[in-house]
Amino acid sequence: MDILKISHVTKTFGTKKVLNDLSFSVPEHSVFGFIGQNGAGKTTTMKIVLGLLERNQGEVFVNGEKVIFGQNTTNKYIGYLPDVPEFYDFMTPMEYLTMCGQITGMCKNEITERATELLKLVGLNVENKRIKGFSRGMKQRLGIAQALLNSPKLLICDEPTSALDPMGRKEILDILSSVKEHTTVVFSTHILSDVERICDRIAFLHEGEIVLGGTLEDIKNIRNGESIELEFLTVKDAERFLELSAGGEKIGRTKLLFSKRTERDMLEMMECLSQNQIPVVRLERLEPTLEDLFLEVIGK
Ligand SMILES: Nc1ncnc2c1ncn2[C@@H]1O[C@H](COP(=O)(O)OP(=O)(O)O)[C@@H](O)[C@H]1O
Ligand SMILES: [Mg+2]
Structure with a gap:
């Protein structure tokens, strides 16, 4: 089944058409690379999927349910890591995740159990310092833990590796590929080697359209010669x-x-x-x- 289906979506800002009849689907349990140059429309697409931005035309389905702009019912299936995640710097990672869990209505025991498990997954379990002293990579890892807190079916990460050094990028990529048994991962990037490392499927966004899409294997075979x-x-x-x-x-x-x-x-x-x-x-x-x-x- 397709956990995400984008069907004929068009988005314009003023007179500028950013997405032009965009269609693609993401099957469950894949790691999906959403590739495009800066300004291609990746963040715009993700915000439309989250119901945060209104589309001009087309439909979006998450887990088979239609996304309606301004409503967040389909977001119960989604964990989201924005391109520039914001945190309360004075908190420790555990305090931060606890607060997030409380906001989403999780019970106390569930929060402790899940937060402990996730901090271990992202390698922040021994980190007792406040977020203020965190590196960019550590913040991205905490962001992934936060996005996974309510065990989403779909994890959407907006350029999670773009601002990181090679070591930090590898850590994020390892985490993303390790969660694919439980959740489908969609991440945007302009770094093609990251995609080659962990993605099963990709979509290349260029001038508002998907110019290349499918499994990595098929894509490499389409070239004649x-x-x-x-x-x-x-x-x-x-x-x-x-x-x-x-x-x-x-x-x-x-x-x-x-x-x-x-x-x-x-x-x-x-x-x-x-x-x-x-x-x-x-x-x-x-x-x-x-x-x-x-x-x-x-x-x-
Ligand atoms: N709120 C907005 N108002 C006007 N133009 C926007 C807005 N958001 C994005 N854009 C424009 O849409 C295009 C795509 O942006 P974006 O989705 O952020 O690209 P990407 O994430 O692929 O770098 C860019 O040209 C950007 O300037
Ligand atoms: Mg972006």
Whole structure:
């Protein structure tokens, strides 16, 4: 079942159309990467899903229930970490989660149990200092714990890793992938390597539309032809092969790159190498990175 379904949503700010007939769905128990450059409309989309922003057209369903602007009934299924989470700096993490639990009407024992479990999950269980002294990464981790407090079916995180260093990013990504058995995770980002690390599915938002979407595997397969990189022992060998095999490009002293090649092309290259007795150090089929694919679909 789709925990989130966005159907033909359009959003304009004044005369500016930010989302243009946007549609995509998120199946349960996936980690879903919502990718787009700054200003693409990721936060806008998330706010529409949360019923915090009014859409001009289209419908949104969370767990099969329609989202109505200004009402928060569907938010009982959602845990949300905004792009810049705000905390009361004078509190400890436990005090903060307790307050959040009280606001949402959880009972005392449930709060203590759940908060203890979550602080352990995000690695803040030994942290007794006040939030004031927290690093950005620690604040993001506390934000995730808070968003998971009422065991949501859908966790939405708005750019949870964008402001963090590589270590902090890894910690967040590890937490997000560890919760996917219990909750579906949707997170927005412009960092493509984060997506490649933990997502099952993605949607690329560009100029108000999804220009690329689906499982990571399918997306990598849609490209017609792969790149093949060859490395030779000597410059002379590389140059000889380049003369024999058209369309190659020199990318180093002894390295050549052939793009958009089929398996058949690859076999022909191997035959050519063998017939002409050119030894190679390496012949490798390169998997396209998401970045390659993204630049390709937006035509850059
Ligand atoms: N309240 C608003 N009023 C006018 N324009 C807005 C408002 N919120 C966002 N925008 C514009 O909508 C576009 C998308 O913004 P946003 O959803 O924040 O992008 P992202 O989160 O992908 O960086 C941007 O051009 C932004 O300037
Ligand atoms: Mg944003």
